[in-house]
Each structure stands twice: as C-alpha cells, then as structure tokens.
Amino acid sequence: MTTSHPAETRFIELMAELFQLDEAEALDFGLYRVIRRHNAEVRAFLGEIKADKHGKALVGGRLSALMDEAFTQAGEETKASDRWRIEELAKSLGLMPGMTADKKISVWKPPKHLRILH
Numbered sequence: 518m519t520t521s522h523p524a525e526t527r528f529i530e531l532m533a534e535l536f537q538l539d540e541a542e543a544l545d546f547g548l549y550r551v552i553r554r555h556n557a558e559v560r561a562f563l564g565e566i567k568a569d570k571h572g573k574a575l576v577g578g579r580l581s582a583l584m585d586e587a588f589t590q591a592g593e594e595t596k597a598s599d600r601w602r603i604e605e606l607a608k609s610l611g612l613m614p615g616m617t618a619d620k621k622i623s624v625w626k627p628p629k630h631l632r633i634l635h
Contacts, residue, residue, distance in 0.1 A: 523572075523573075525581065525584065526566055526573045526575050529563050529564055529566055529578070529580070532563050532580075533560075533563060533566075561578065562578060563578050563580055564577045564579075564580060565578070610625055611625065612624065612625070
C-alpha cells in the first residue's frame with residue numbers, strides 16, 4: 518500500500534465525492550451517465566483510498582505523482598532562490614569563496630547597532 522499524507526488522502530476523498538463516483542454506478546441519466554462512462558478514467562487519475570489497520574492510504578493514481586512532482590519542483594526553485602540570496606548577501610558583506618575565517622572576520626564590518634561599545 519502506498520503511503521500518503523493525510524491531507525492528500527482527504528483531498529482525493531473530496532474529489533471522489535465531488536465527482537460522485539460511487540453514485541454514478543447506480544444512476545443512468547444525464548450527467549451520471551457521462552460520469553459512469555468516464556468513471557474508470559477518473560478513478561485511475563485520482564487513485565483509490567484504501568483503509569487498513571494503520572489508517573487510510575492512497576493507492577495508485579496519476580494525481581499523486583503530479584502533486585509530488587510539482588512540490589519537488591517548487592522545493593528545488595526555493596533552494597535555488599535561497600542559494601542566490603546567500604550569494605548576494607555574501608557579496609554585499611565583502612565575503613568571497615575560499616576566504617579563511619580570520620580573513621572573513623577582518624573584512625566584515627558589523628552595523629553600528631551591533632558594534633560593542635568600549
């Protein structure tokens with residue numbers, strides 16, 4: 518059984534409820550006929566919620582993979598942005614790659630409000 522976050526599992530439950538996948542099986546008119554026709558495709562996209570002794574888990578489904586991919590990409594973008602911000606901060610402080618700790622201390626001038634008064 519695939520493990521998933523409770524929020525992701527709840528989201529899939531709500532989507533299945535929204536599309537009324539279970540009710541579409543029994544009804545055969547209008548929108549329900551269309552939903553029933555595409556029920557397998559929707560279930561394959563959403564995945565299925567399986568319950569066991571450890572709780573509920575999402576099994577299969579393309580949506581889970583898409584969400585993982587999107588959050589991974591967002592995380593990588595955040596890391597790149599953080600690295601850029603650190604490099605810019607180091608430049609503004611006059612710190613260069615390869616500097617020894619003693620050299621960094623001698624170059625860095627703390628702001629006035631951080632200087633120790635003698």
